[in-house]
Amino acid sequence: MACQSAVGVPYNNNNNNININEESALQKHVAFFDRNHDGVIYPWETFQGFRAIGSGILLSFFASIFIHLFLSQKTRPGKFPSLLFPIEINNIHRGKHGSDSGAYDSEGRFVEAKFEEIFEKYGQTHGDALTYQELKAMVKGIRIPKNYGGWVGAFVEWNILYILFKDENGLLQKPTVRAAFDGTLFHQKQKQLDMMEMINKANQ
Numbered sequence: 001m002a003c004q005s006a007v008g009v010p011y012n013n014n015n016n017n018i019n020i021n022e023e024s025a026l027q028k029h030v031a032f033f034d035r036n037h038d039g040v041i042y043p044w045e046t047f048q049g050f051r052a053i054g055s056g057i058l059l060s061f062f063a064s065i066f067i068h069l070f071l072s073q074k075t076r077p078g079k080f081p082s083l084l085f086p087i088e089i090n091n092i093h094r095g096k097h098g099s100d101s102g103a104y105d106s107e108g109r110f111v112e113a114k115f116e117e118i119f120e121k122y123g124q125t126h127g128d129a130l131t132y133q134e135l136k137a138m139v140k141g142i143r144i145p146k147n148y149g150g151w152v153g154a155f156v157e158w159n160i161l162y163i164l165f166k167d168e169n170g171l172l173q174k175p176t177v178r179a180a181f182d183g184t185l186f187h188q189k190q191k192q193l194d195m196m197e198m199i200n201k202a203n204q
């Protein structure tokens with residue numbers, strides 16, 4: 001969900017000129033957690049966002065702490081550190097770490113070829129899905145030597161994605177991963193859970 005202040009990242013495929021109205025895939029990916037749409041995400045919003053997509057209290061709590069400790073200051077260049085650990089969506093591409101899949105480029109734009117590469121290289125069993133073992137192999141395979149922060153970042157991100165979005169056979173499906181990258185997955189999941197709750201209430 002786009003917030004008005006999340007005007008984008010300099011982006012133009014041809015000559016790198018600025019298009020300030022373009023919202024990057026990475027901005028869309030995180031904007032779900034900006035619950036009041038003011039362009040800044042606070043830890044309690046991340047917590048609420050995780051709860052809204054069906055994450056348990058413990059995982060939501062851990063994710064909020066980890067994400068904000070890791071990202072807050074990177075997204076606030078030149079600003080004095082804040083104990084509220086805000087994340088500024090406009091600068092979210094600055095929070096990108098090494099040892100990632102490369103499916104977001106340095107400006108937070110989605111890179112189709114890198115996304116495809118994940119499944120071509122590691123989706124050995126099903127082609128269009130990852131088993132947990134394949135996911136582990138991928139997270140290990142994309143490591144940059146001695147980039148320990150990136151190793152931890154990638155490990156946590158992919159494991160959270162797996163825990164919350166694996167299917168009934170324990171597979172992380174390609175369309176699910178694509179929707180995570182393009183920012184639509186969390187909205188879909190929230191809608192689905194809201195719908196289930198409505199049905200449950202209606203049946204009581």
Ligand SMILES: [Ca+2]
Pocket residue numbers: 034035036037038039040041042045
């Ligand atoms: Ca906010």
